[in-house]
Amino acid sequence: MYWDHHEASRYKIFSSVEFRTSGDDISENYFKLINAHLEKLFAAPKRKEVNDKSVSFEWIISDMRIYLYFFEKDVKKLIFEISRV
Secondary structure, three states, X not given: OEEEEOOOOOOOOEEEEEEEXXXXXXXXXXXXXXXXXXXXXXXXXXXXXXXXXXXXXXXXXXXXXXXXXXXXXXXXXXXXXXEXX
16 A cells, blocks of 8 residues: 655645555456445446456546556456546
8 A cells, every 4th residue: 555645735635545456366356346336326437447357447536546457468457546646
């Protein structure tokens, strides 16, 4: 988990939060869980890219970007990121 906060702020206001996994079963399981949860909360993603080796989903909610990227490079990997737009 990576937390990028504004240094000048007294408050813990984030710029981005990132979660990554690597490994076939764990990455695929987290992808399914996170995607199902996000689609339940926010409906279908605004942007979808799907091919043989990767799946990329993006939601824009207010001033936030939610990005879910599942891909295979040696092993299956997942990147889940929430950031300000």
